[in-house]
Amino acid sequence: MYRYDEFDETLVRERVAEFTQQVERRLNGEITEDQFKPIRLKNGLYLQIHAYMLRVAIPYGTLDSDKLHKLAHIARTYDRDYGHFTTRQNIQYNWPHLGDVPKILSELADVEMHAIQTSGDCIRNVTADHFAGAAADEVDDPRVWSEVIRQWSTFHPEFMMLPRKFKIAVTGAEHDRAAVQVHDIGVHIKKGGDGKPAFTIYVGGGMGRTPFIGHAIKTDLPGEDLLSYLEACLRVYNRYGRRDDKFKARIKILVKQMGPEQYKREVEEEWAFIKDSVLKLPDEEVARIRAYFAAPAFETLPAQSAAYEQAKADNKAFARWARTNVHPHRTPGYASMTISLKPIGGVPGDATADQMDFVADLAKLYSFDELRVTHEQNLVFAHVKKDDLFAVWNELGKHDLATPNYGLVSDIIACPGLDYCDLANARAIPVAQAISEKFADLDAQENIGELKIKISGCINACGHHHVGHVGILGVDRHGEEYYQILLGGRADENARLGKIAGKGMPAEAIPDAIERLVTKYLDVRTSDGERFIDAFERVGSKPFEEALYGA
Amino acid sequence: MKALTASDLRTGDVVYWTATAAWSRDINEAALMDDDACAEALASAKKQETQVVGAYLIGMEARGVPVAREAMRENIRARGPTIHPQFGKQTG
Numbered sequence: 001m002y003r004y005d006e007f008d009e010t011l012v013r014e015r016v017a018e019f020t021q022q023v024e025r026r027l028n029g030e031i032t033e034d035q036f037k038p039i040r041l042k043n044g045l046y047l048q049i050h051a052y053m054l055r056v057a058i059p060y061g062t063l064d065s066d067k068l069h070k071l072a073h074i075a076r077t078y079d080r081d082y083g084h085f086t087t088r089q090n091i092q093y094n095w096p097h098l099g100d101v102p103k104i105l106s107e108l109a110d111v112e113m114h115a116i117q118t119s120g121d122c123i124r125n126v127t128a129d130h131f132a133g134a135a136a137d138e139v140d141d142p143r144v145w146s147e148v149i150r151q152w153s154t155f156h157p158e159f160m161m162l163p164r165k166f167k168i169a170v171t172g173a174e175h176d177r178a179a180v181q182v183h184d185i186g187v188h189i190k191k192g193g194d195g196k197p198a199f200t201i202y203v204g205g206g207m208g209r210t211p212f213i214g215h216a217i218k219t220d221l222p223g224e225d226l227l228s229y230l231e232a233c234l235r236v237y238n239r240y241g242r243r244d245d246k247f248k249a250r251i252k253i254l255v256k257q258m259g260p261e262q263y264k265r266e267v268e269e270e271w272a273f274i275k276d277s278v279l280k281l282p283d284e285e286v287a288r289i290r291a292y293f294a295a296p297a298f299e300t301l302p303a304q305s306a307a308y309e310q311a312k313a314d315n316k317a318f319a320r321w322a323r324t325n326v327h328p329h330r331t332p333g334y335a336s337m338t339i340s341l342k343p344i345g346g347v348p349g350d351a352t353a354d355q356m357d358f359v360a361d362l363a364k365l366y367s368f369d370e371l372r373v374t375h376e377q378n379l380v381f382a383h384v385k386k387d388d389l390f391a392v393w394n395e396l397g398k399h400d401l402a403t404p405n406y407g408l409v410s411d412i413i414a415c416p417g418l419d420y421c422d423l424a425n426a427r428a429i430p431v432a433q434a435i436s437e438k439f440a441d442l443d444a445q446e447n448i449g450e451l452k453i454k455i456s457g458c459i460n461a462c463g464h465h466h467v468g469h470v471g472i473l474g475v476d477r478h479g480e481e482y483y484q485i486l487l488g489g490r491a492d493e494n495a496r497l498g499k500i501a502g503k504g505m506p507a508e509a510i511p512d513a514i515e516r517l518v519t520k521y522l523d524v525r526t527s528d529g530e531r532f533i534d535a536f537e538r539v540g541s542k543p544f545e546e547a548l549y550g551a
Numbered sequence: 552m553k554a555l556t557a558s559d560l561r562t563g564d565v566v567y568w569t570a571t572a573a574w575s576r577d578i579n580e581a582a583l584m585d586d587d588a589c590a591e592a593l594a595s596a597k598k599q600e601t602q603v604v605g606a607y608l609i610g611m612e613a614r615g616v617p618v619a620r621e622a623m624r625e626n627i628r629a630r631g632p633t634i635h636p637q638f639g640k641q642t643g
Contacts, residue, residue, distance in 0.1 A: 027561070029601040047604060049628055050638075051563035080638055095638070097562050347634055418624060419632035426623075429634050479620040 001370060002059050002147050003292050004112045011155060012109045015116060019043050020102035027099060044115025045101055048422050054093045054101060055118040056108060060128035060146040060170070061089030061373040065360035068371065070111045072356035078104050083356065085341060085349040087413060087464055088167070089127050089373045090118060094420055116154070121162045123153035123234075127169045129177045130374040133293055134382040136330045140189045140197040142172035143293045145226065148281065149187075151289075152227050159234050163241035164249035166234070167206075172197075174493065179375060181205045181214045181495035182467055184251045185233060187226075188493075190219075197223050203233055203263065204255030207461035211497050212252045215260035217267065223286060228279035232271035236263065296368035296383055301333025305386035318393050320442060321404035326389060335386050339371075339379040339396060340403040340411065345437045347429050348414045349377035358399050366392050376413055378406070408445045409453060409518065410436040413464055417457030417474065418481075424457035426474025426481035431455055431510055438511035439518075448518055451532045452490075467491035469533045470517060471498045472510065483510055487517075487544055488536050499541065502549045513548055520547035552611045554581035555592045556628070557603035565628045566603060568592050574603060578629040579615040 004012070019039070026036040040046075044055040056071070063071075071091055075083045078100045079093045086092055096104060108114055117124055126149045128142040129135065149168055153159065159166070170187040171178040180186025182205045192198030199221040205214025221229055237251045240258065255263045312319040327336040339359060342348050351359075359379060363371045366388050367381035374380055384392060396402040405411045412435060415421065417428030432455055439445055454468030458475075465471030471486035482504035489498030505513060518532075520543055525535045536544060555568035566574040567581035572595070575581070584592060589608050596606035609625050610618035617625035631638055 027601065032600055033560075033604050047558055047563055049624075050565060050631060095563075099561060418627055419634050427627075427633065433634070476623070479622055481623060 001062060001064055001292060002112075002143075002150070008112070008154070012112075012114045012116070015043070015114070016102065016105045016109055019105060023098060023102050038120070040101075041119040042116070043101075043105065044118035045096075045098075046119065046422070048094070048420050049418075050420065051095045052098055052101070053420070054096050054104060054115060055086070056091050056093070056113060056115050057118050057125040058090050058113070058373050059150055060126055060132070060143055061130055061375070062143065063363075063371050063373065064369050065364040067111045067113055068356050068360035068363070070107060070113070072353040072360065074104055074107060075356065076353040081354075082350050082352045084347075084416065085351065085373050085377050085379070087375045087377065087415070087462060088118075088125060089130075089375055090125055091373070092416075094416075119165075120160075121164050121166075122160050123156065123162075123166045123168065126150055126153070127167070127178055127183075127375055129171045129173060130372040130380045131177060131327060131336050131382060132172060132372075133295065134329050134331075134334075134336045135173050135177075136328045137173045137175055138330070139174070139191045140172045141290070141293050142170040142178070142187075142189060144286065144290045145172075145187065145189065145197075145199075145223070146170045147289050147292065148227065148286070149230065152230070152279075159238065162234070162238055163243045164246070164251075166237075166251070168230075176491075176493040176495070179464070179467065179491035179495070181493075182207055182211070182464075182491060183214065185230065186214050192220060192222070199223065199226055199229075201229060201233070203267075204252045204260065205495075206250055206252040207464060207466045208250070209247055209459045210253065210256075211461065211466040212256060213495050213497065214252075215255060217260055217264040224281045224283070225275060227281055228274045228277060229267070229271055231274060231279055232267045235270050236266045240266075295331075296370070298331045298334060298383070299385070301385065301387075303332040305333060305389075308386040308389055311390035315390070317404075318390055320446065321393055321402055322389065324404045324408060324446065325406045329383065331383070333386055334383055335389060336380060336382045337384055337389065337392070338374070338406040339381065339401050340405055341378050341401075342405055342411050342436065343400050343403050344405075344410060344440045345433050346400075348412055348432050351379075355399050355401060358395075359401070362392060362395055376411065378411070404442060405445060407450045407452065409439045409448050409451045409514070410445060411452075412436060413452075413454040413468070415456050415458075415463035417455075417463075421457065421462075423460055424474070425476035426457045426483065427507070428455040428457040428463055428472075428474055431472060431474070431483065431507055434507070434511045435514050438515060447528075448522070449528065449531055451518070451521075453514070454489075464491065465489075466497045467495065468498060469536070470514065475504060477504065481507055483507060485510075485513060485548060487541055488533070490533055501541065501545050516547045517544055520544055552583040552585065553589050553608045554578075554583060554611045554617075555589065555596060555606060556581070556609055556625075557596055557606035560600075560602055560604050568596065568606075578617075578625075581611070581615070583611055583614060
């Protein structure tokens with residue numbers, strides 16, 4: 001778990017005190033909304049359709065039980081008893097009152113949390129692989145480097161007024177679970193020739209109005225140079241990124257217009273000045289931060305758990321959940337597991353205050369007091385004894401948290417959409433709910449296998465529709481909601497943007513359209529092991545387009 | 552005809568300008584105004600910085616009924632999230 005040092009503690013407390021006064025001055029009319037708006041946004045406070053929305057940073061999605069209990073307490077005390085976990089591994093509260101926000105921020109500070117840099121044109125909360133420190137395929141722990149980046153980017157004076165917001169993601173395994181290639185900067189840790197971590201830096205990826213896959217402009221970057229290289233990347237962007245047009249201000253547009261080769265030359269030139277500066281990371285400093293994320297005190301256990309195997313043999317529902325929601329761990333006798341926040345027909349990513357409290361207690365009992373929020377809007381216990389999985393599953397089921405659908409057709413990412421968001425053109429959540437209900441049958445879902453559906457309610461693409469195996473984009477057509485379907489996107493190490501399959505359709509037509517796609521897939525797949533995306537890439541888009549729209 | 556809407560500064564609640572020159576949470580109480588009355592109401596709202604935020608005009612078919620072009624968004628604003636009817640204006 002990350003730890004605040006005295007600088008973090010002081011900075012956050014000072015910011016809370018400052019914002020408390022600013023809110024008072026806004027309420028009594030000393031400052032105008034025009035003056036206040038950029039201030040509240042710097043503190044994560046938006047004004048949405050129905051109410052204010054507070055976005056709280058969860059550094060690379062990591063929480064302990066104290067933090068999650070606090071998030072539950074805030075939901076219960078200041079909001080409407082629930083929170084919404086987002087694709088940025090953050091949590092959003094949809095109903096706080098302006099006058100309460102300083103108190104909320106003060107309560108968050110008590111557990112080393114805040115809402116700083118969750119909005120505005122700065123470096124946002126860094127995101128990372130949710131199986132960090134546990135995954136069997138991990139080269140190095142992305143949390144260590146995410147924390148390095150967090151410390152560097154928090155209140156970085158040079159990068160508080162970038163041309164536009166800036167998102168960085170880090171993955172430490174060959175299989176990318178953090179979608180690094182569709183971020184402004186993606187950091188992919190590989191093993192270097194000397195056995196030390198070596199970094200591949202992707203720049204200029206992103207979704208939104210003009211989506212791009214990032215360009216790998218640097219490979220084999222040593223860890224000691226990570227910050228100086230990132231600083232050089234940001235400097236070039238800060239210098240040349242467009243400030244005259246919000247829609248052309250992201251780094252992806254700069255890299256596209258400059259060309260990745262020219263952008264890289266500029267970065268390398270800048271880097272030459274700062275490579276050997278104070279930004280060079282000493283091994284001791286990395287080791288100090290690495291100690292924050294030391295593996296918990298694992299017991300020495302056999303790889304196989306007789307209790308786990310017996311429970312699976314005795315209980316079909318548990319066996320199903322174990323097949324979908326339990327993931328390999330590199331330590332014998334342990335597993336990682338996903339707590340689905342996608343109950344059939346539910347709101348993706350929502351959790352009630354009671355559910356949060358319950359999960360916090362469970363993490364303390366069974367997962368070394370630690371859990372993660374995933375960018376796919378679920379929760380993860382990274383380190384659970386296989387012997388305990390049955391007990392955990394039993395408990396989760398009592399709180400509607402044991403849906404066995406990780407990676408399946410009902411494990412849908414959806415942005416808040418027009419039900420909440422001031423930018424949205426169409427609703428996203430009800431479409432997710434309707435698809436989930438259409439495929440409620442768990443046998444059918446499991447038979448279909450991995451199928452990632454991602455839904456956005458506008459072209460800003462918070463619901464990652466460009467990289468869904470099936471992406472759905474809501475648009476406003478003369479006051480009516482229409483939905484375009486995109487096919488063939490993926491957010492992993494072979495990232496690719498989906499392509500629009502044809503003309504849009506109304507919301508009520510979407511579940512049947514997805515069913516036609518699924519039927520086509522089941523028809524063409526060569527075996528149960530050939531996933532939707534594999535089959536799509538083998539046979540191409542045409543059969544699926546015909547399934548949607550007719551030959 | 553148009554109506555004037557905004558968000559309440561303290562709660563963020565959707566509010567509407569009424570015929571009695573006050574703010575109401577009920578779209579059915581929104582005054583239907585011609586262009587001159589709209590300009591006056593909008594100017595008045597701009598001076599009420601400690602009460603409301605982001606005032607703007609919406610086209611209205613009839614009392615409580617936004618024009619079709621704006622109906623999807625404005626009906627959601629008027630009633631609350633369609634996915635959580637318990638949190639909308641329906642609850643009073």
